[in-house]
Amino acid sequence: xxxxxxxxxxxxxxxxxxxxxxxxxxxxxxxxxxxxxxxxxxxxxxxxxxxxxxxxxxxxxxxxxxxxxxxxxxxxxxxxxxxxxxxxxxxxxxxxx
Numbered sequence: 001x002x003x004x005x006x007x008x009x010x011x012x013x014x015x016x017x018x019x020x021x022x023x024x025x026x027x028x029x030x031x032x033x034x035x036x037x038x039x040x041x042x043x044x045x046x047x048x049x050x051x052x053x054x055x056x057x058x059x060x061x062x063x064x065x066x067x068x069x070x071x072x073x074x075x076x077x078x079x080x081x082x083x084x085x086x087x088x089x090x091x092x093x094x095x096x097x
Contacts, residue, residue: 016052023048 024044031040055062063069074081 016056019055020048020052023051 024041024047027044027047028040031043034040036043072080
């Protein structure tokens with residue numbers, strides 16, 4: 001299990017690094033097209049780092065909004081609530097509902 005966690009952290013770090021590099025290059029070339037000079041690499045790095053961290057920390061909200069997810073209610077989804085209650089009881093997890 002710990003190997004999987006470590007592997008996922010390494011993969012996530014790699015993906016974020018590639019994302020930062022790609023966004024930096026795109027913004028850098030756009031800034032160079034507007035002839036901003038050496039400032040363009042600083043602007044590109046700041047933009048890519050901010051967008052990478054914003055997307056990393058808000059990815060759950062983005063996915064939930066895209067899928068139009070909402071909390072399950074007892075009135076609408078009684079079968080789902082019953083299944084989850086049975087799973088909670090059988091696993092011994094305390095639930096504060």
